[in-house]
Amino acid sequence: MQLLLTGGRLIDPPTGRDATVDMLIVDGRIERIGTNLSASAAQVIDLRGKIVAPGFIDMHVHFREPGFEYKESIASGCAAAAAGGFTAVCCMPNTNPPIDDESLVHFIHARSREAMGGLVNVYPVGAVTAGRKGEHLAPLAELAAAGAVAFSDDGDPVHDAELMRRALEYSAMFRRPIIQHAQEPSLSRGGVANEGYPSVTLGLPPMPRIAEEMMVARDIRLAEYTGGQYHVAHVSVAETLDLVRAARTKHLAVTCEVAPHHFTLSDEALATYDTNTKMNPPLRTREDIEAMKAGLRDGTIDVIATDHAPHSYDEKEVEFAQAPFGIIGLETAIGLAVTELVKKNVLTLYQLVEKFSTNPRNILHLPVIDIAEGSQANLTLFDPTAEWLVDPATFKSHARNTPFGGARLTGRPVGVMNNGTSFWC
């Protein structure tokens, strides 16, 4: 099987390349990179105006398997990832049973190899605490050895300060970051919406912004104290970014990610009690959206990650307070990022590739994707100018819980290649 990709713009941050090239792929391997290539046996794919980038990774997804396969399975999640332009994901451990044991890591690896011909690398994130109960440490060394790339109790914060200290100390021994769902639970307990004007008029129990800020402040001090590696999941308030910025000036191993909905929607979107505007952390203010964009621009935010959180139709088709938190994001990530960030001159396409590929791989200490002759092709191809209408009915994900149905977006994946196989959108 020979593919000739012609006229695409290669953006490859690890080597600094940004040039129009042709690429000949033979059996999933990069045979040649150059200009004006030809190969009579190859299928030609015209990529003029489109981007060729190292494979994108979404370092924050929930694939619900094992335990909640009716929401999403590893197979359907991998299909959604490929359709969204990702060749890798990190799946969070809030499954049932949770990923707090090496057998679960092996199970996820096995399942992901069966899905899409193994196209999508699924990197499990192990639980920080046994059973995600926040009481004592999970077997982090065993999990890391089995292939867990990071640790998190995502969905819940690691609340106990001593436990967080020990987790940072312990995981640092084998270079694994702790990913924190940063929220002081005693401040956000019972809340379902950002504390602010919309929550006042809608009468929704509030989640104050300071709950996130306080937990991040504590954790950064612990990271400094222990020398551990700390990553803030789905940042939602401006104050968090100030804390991360300050940590950076001290050269601490502190990084963070933002989800597309947090740079796109504000809490004003809750006005109709649409349960697809309910997520944790909640949608914040317009000012926070601007802060997220500033953080992306100045590099404080390293990563765009979707927090892809599938739920069944019936689970979301209830009263706002009863609905589970979360929305799916894999298949709208590139569209939202291009529409909100590239088109609005927040990020260049080059920076976008860094946030979707290079930076998360660095944080997770994953090998650099080598775009060179002789290497396995691990590529994301996307069209930064294609306009499209979001129709959740066409999603590969098992779930449909998105507030972006009907949105008009610019920027759409064209295809992905990885592990000797490919998917064309």
Place this chain on the structure above:
Amino acid sequence: MRRLKAQIIDPEGFERTLTRLAHEILEKNRGAGNIVIVGIRTRGEFIARRIAAIIETVEHTTLSIGSLDITLYRDDLLGKLEQPQLKGTDILFDINGHDVILIDDVLFTGRTIRAALDELIDLGRPRTIQLAVLVDRGHRQVPIRADYVGKNIPTSADESIRVHVKEVDGEDTVLLMHPEE
């Protein structure tokens, strides 16, 4: 648009008609001693006040006068396209045992009077209810008959009658209009 076909009652005739109706009411009830006056909103209310004023002058007495908004008792309320505005019933006296003179401007299908009777009976148990109308144009759909009629006017069903009163329209007159064109 409807065009004018004929003036049925002119201003002088209007006043004369009211006076005659007042006297007929007095004659039949042998004076004003037990009567109370209730006008059906909107035009009937003004006609009721005018008739009451004549009776009061003739009899040197003061009458209880009220008005009835029959909207809630209409039989076509739930099917109507336009929501009728409630103007409110305003009967601040006891009708039990009294002779209620119910007054409206035009008697047509009888459905309005049917509604008014239902409402009056919910308000109490009058000794009698007597109906006075300025114009009876026929075409009854329910078995209702007026006790006092200002003028009988034969009409076709698609013509219409317009009653103007000084208080609202600036002059007293009754007009017969052609069918809608």
Place this chain on the structure above:
Amino acid sequence: MPLHSKHLLGLDGMSREDLQLILDTAVSFHEVLERPIKKVPPLQGKTVANMFFENSTRTRLSFELAERRLSADVLGFAATGSSVSKGETLKDTARNIEAMKVDMVVLRHGAAGAAHYLSRVINANVINAGDGSHEHPTQGLLDMFTIREKYGRLNDLHVCIVGDIAHSRVARSNIFGLKTMGARVSVCGPATMIPREIERLGVEVYHHLDDVLPHVDVLNVLRIQLERDAGRLFPSIREYRQTYGVTRKRMEKAGRVVTVMHPGPINRDVEISADVADSEHSVILQQVLNGVAVRMSVLYLLSTRG
């Protein structure tokens, strides 16, 4: 002009014209309630389901009376002992009731937005009878009706709402409605019970009753939920009574005639002293009667919208 909306979900965003129409129409029903036979026929043949997922004897009875006085057929539904306790969702419950050919649904529910949600999944008219801490629009309307009955107007009157504003649907509906009608609205309560950013609703915030009393025309005293987060929002009932209890002594010290309202049920001698609740300035019982008239008005206007 009929009401703009097919449902009554809240007073937030409702136009002045619609509020006025409901209040004006309620005057006619108030008159009906003074009659010997307090029943009129306009909802004959219509069926109204009262779906109460929270206990509320008062509101339920008021709605039920309003419905019966309009000659509607009434279907009662209380969460206890029903399929709700068997895990049926609000949607399924409502759809089942609607399948019985119900024309209107009156919903009381513990979750904010429940009425909004219901209005999207069923065809019947939905009337919100209280949803979580969000709104209780008919209570707001009856409070406005009662104030208007007393003063003949709403604009330029100063109404102060006292109590747990953060968790009160009554407070929200009052604020939305009264502000639209041009009243001056303030709230008074401990800082722990006043939500952040409430000023953006155009209300003044007070923490001391004695500061605001000399300036108000109407005091709307909210019921204190004794059970709510015991000891977290306020230290004790005793301390609340001392700081925010509406007493005759406090009223007299203000040196101003102030009309006192309360949505009920009253915790006597907690948020309001018995001698104030029963005083000549209290309109608490008028509120109860007006509640029926206002609910009749809403039911009538929604069902005859065409």
